[in-house]
Amino acid sequence: MNQIKVKIKEVIRETADAVSIVLDPADLNYKPGQFLTLTFNIAGEQVQRSYSLSSAQALNEPPTITVKKVAGGKVSTYINDTITAGTELESFAPLGNFTIEPKSSQTRQIVMFGAGSGITPLMSMIKTLLALEPNTKIALLYANSNEDSIIFYNQLEQLQKLHANRFQVIHILSKPSSNWVGLTGRINKDMVLQLIEQIPVVYANKAAYYICGPDGFMNEVKSGLSLLKIDSTNIHFESFNLTKGSDDNTSIDSEVTIKYRKSTHVIHVPAGKTILESAQAAKVNIPYSCQGGVCSACMGRCTSGKVKVSDEQSALSSGEIDNGYILTCLGYALTPKVEIAIE
Ligand SMILES: Cc1cc2nc3c(=O)[nH]c(=O)nc-3n(C[C@H](O)[C@H](O)[C@H](O)COP(=O)(O)OP(=O)(O)OC[C@H]3O[C@@H](n4cnc5c(N)ncnc54)[C@H](O)[C@@H]3O)c2cc1C
Ligand code: FES
Structure with missing residues (x-):
């Protein structure tokens, strides 16, 4: 998963509980409808959240996200009340399949x-x-x-x-x-x-x-x-709401080997638990964002064994599923041994 650095150029108040955050670099490449998954450092804790780009690259607008405060929400409150221009953040490159491809000849x-x-x-x-x-x-x-x-x-x-x-x-x-x-x-x-x-x-x-x-x-x-x-x-x-996958009762205890960034980790994934939550329990760092099957940040390829991905997912296309891609956040092991490669 490609990581990029972005810098907050400007904070614009839109409503009493929503702000737009204008970001550098201005030449970020994204499709209309895609989102950024940003890492925030709030009181010493690193937290990730996804925010859709509200700007239009086709109009040469600088990349901008717009965040509405959620009652009791950690990151949306921090963004609305505290964040300032000049702050640098890490992000995944723009992701998401909720997009539209403009074609000038098209009438829709x-x-x-x-x-x-x-x-x-x-x-x-x-x-x-x-x-x-x-x-x-x-x-x-x-x-x-x-x-x-x-x-x-x-x-x-x-x-x-x-x-x-x-x-x-x-x-x-x-x-x-x-x-x-x-x-x-x-x-x-x-x-x-x-x-x-x-x-x-x-x-x-x-x-x-x-x-x-x-x-x-x-x-x-x-x-x-x-x-x-x-x-x-x-x-x-x-x-934008994240429904965590309901525990699966068809999966089994499994030894899951995860290859990520030149490291190999072997973890125990109990029946009914997702691969991501088992990796987190074992303190193995693998990428994720929404934890709800929306963003594809946790995507990997099952190279051996079998993994079931809950139907609640909307991040993988049928082509990706056919090619063995899975989401660890909603992925359950179906065989005693599984191997996953994360790019
Ligand atoms: C693909 C994607 C794109 C998104 N784009 C945007 C965007 O453009 N603008 C934006 O403002 N948000 C967007 N979100 C939602 C955003 O990622 C966060 O979930 C939201 O800002 C709340 O985070 P928080 O840390 O403030 O709340 P948390 O501290 O995580 O949650 C606090 C409480 O709020 C509830 N909650 C969490 N998220 C929401 C929500 N979205 N609506 C209502 N209640 C919620 C939780 O259940 C919890 O009770 C997007 C989410 C996804 C998955
Ligand atoms: S973390 Fe977003 S799809 Fe898995």
Whole structure:
């Protein structure tokens, strides 16, 4: 896994509980929708977290992440309250499959559902597509609690004015002020049906859907889209919540050999435990980030024996699975001996 160094150039307050962090180097290569996995040193403890890039490389914007404070959250609170320009951080190179490849000749209809900080990867995609795909139409349905918590409100308004015939934003607030004239409520599957009706172009089956937000929100949106019989291949999503894999009861006790950075470690992986948690228990340092099958930072290749990866994963493509790639964070041993190579 490639490590890079980044330096904080600027901290920009977006809302009372969200900041954007502008990073150097300016020439970082990433796809719209990808994220960085950064290591923070907080009170002597090293912690890793993933943050999506909200900037658009296609517009020559400097790489920027946007972080919303989570109640009681260690890193999001540190970033919102303490971090300053000049701080240097380690990061994995940009990762993630929740991306979109712009092609100027393409005409697409795209419907995005975002909630709270889930706007970040969508923002990068929106800016890129509006700039590079002149015929593509995008609708963004963006859920927040109140007017003040809407990240990028002004930028989204400007983009709507600039691309009035092909970019539409519908805000939905769960606890708006009494002055709010827009849509109110929490998104559930019935509301999804009503929202789709508000989009003037006949999207339904033709559109591609991109969803990002907390798991509960995403499940409601997915249920609504399944009522509309949207083909699941047209639905793309990324979760920021990390559901740890439920213990697996088909795995067995195993001796797992891990080859990583010219070192070889042999660890005991008990039945029902993941390879990553067993490596951590044995104080063997292997890469990881989300621990929830989202980011691919813990990816390795099973070169001998058999490993089962929980279905909750969304980081590996079917091609990667066919080629023996596994995730240690959701990977369980199925044979008494297993060998894994981590690049
Ligand atoms: C691929 C990926 C991309 C991400 N991109 C962004 C981004 O662009 N902007 C952003 O703000 N966050 C993003 N996140 C979430 C981020 O990585 C952290 O999980 C989040 O900042 C909370 O970390 P923390 O250390 O503050 O909270 P922790 O100290 O880890 O957790 C404190 C409490 O908050 C809960 N919690 C943790 N994460 C969340 C969450 N996302 N929402 C609600 N409750 C939570 C925990 O269950 C726990 O109870 C992303 C996550 C992933 C996996
Ligand atoms: S640590 Fe993110 S997929 Fe395993």
